[in-house]
Amino acid sequence: MVVVDMVWPDQSNHHGTLFGGAALSMLDRLAFIVGSKALRGSVVTASVSDLNFAAPAPAGHLVECTAEVLRQGRRSVTVGTRLVAEDLLSGTRTECLSGEFVMVRQAESTATAPVSPVATPAQAPQPYPSKPPVFTEGGKASATVAEIVFPGHANHRGLLHGGPAMEWMAKAGFVAATRRMRRTIVMASSEKLNFKAPAHVGDVVEVTATVIATGRRSIHVHVDMWAESPATGERRHCTTGTLVFVAVV
Known part of the structure; x- marks a missing residue:
């Protein structure tokens, strides 16, 4: 990962x-x-x-x-x-x-998913690449941010508050856009954000950002946020949207 x-x-x-x-x-x-x-x-x-x-x-x-x-x-x-x-x-x-x-x-975990009872041999660490890899998703610049929903991120109902969610999406979008332009950029606008499903305290949240269009100074980035329960593996598509960044002259 x-x-x-x-x-x-x-x-x-x-x-x-x-x-x-x-x-x-x-x-x-x-x-x-x-x-x-x-x-x-x-x-x-x-x-x-x-x-x-x-x-x-x-x-x-x-x-x-x-x-x-x-x-x-x-x-x-x-x-x-x-x-x-x-x-x-x-x-x-x-x-x-x-x-x-x-x-x-933890012993109190009620998870029923199978795990391997036999230890697998350790893999030798791969050599660090001498050249920067290409960060792409379908041929386009991308980035993934992963977070754990802690109580401080949640509202009074134990659900992820919109503020931290938007912060994580902006972070992933910023990285993807900067990797594409290799210039200093700032966020200009959010075209649309759709909150489809909640993320709960204890969930793992993954945000994937992919550059979908570039101009001379502007970059449009599509973002998707998924939440996953560590115990059950249940995944929910929580949020989707498009962020617009602008390169600073």
Whole structure:
């Protein structure tokens, strides 16, 4: 699974780079998502190992987080993670952090989806590509943001509030548009947002943004937001819309 995020000043240390704790939080969040999908239940972090801080991620850069299952048992899964920083204007990419997270399914989970009782052998880490990959969906620039709906994101009914939902959609759209233009951009408008179904506290939310049209300065991005229950795998198409970004002269 590959998702993106941005390094903002409030996540940075006094050197102007991503604080180590914030970087670990990003990887832990993705390990939770991948572990929940693999074990189909409520999981917690049991241990973290083989952490390697290879390079800093400057504020203003995109960070791309990758996670894959390395070993899986009946109640635990080992997830290999990697964090790469990307300069959105130049496309230059730097591997910053890697590590392994052991996620354990809680005993009270009522999930009934089958899991493998036999541990699978660990896969050797793939070499980091020397050239930037092409980020496309159907031949068009794209980006995916993944989040977990926590109580602070929800309203009094335990449903995802529209504010955080729009923030996550804007983030994914910003990354896709900037990757397409490789210029400084700002959001100009939202042509339409349709809220079709709710996302609940505890759900995993995935937002996919794809560039659908470009002009000399404007970029139209289609966004889709899906919510998934970690325990059951039920997916709901929550929101769809089109965002318009403009390149700054």
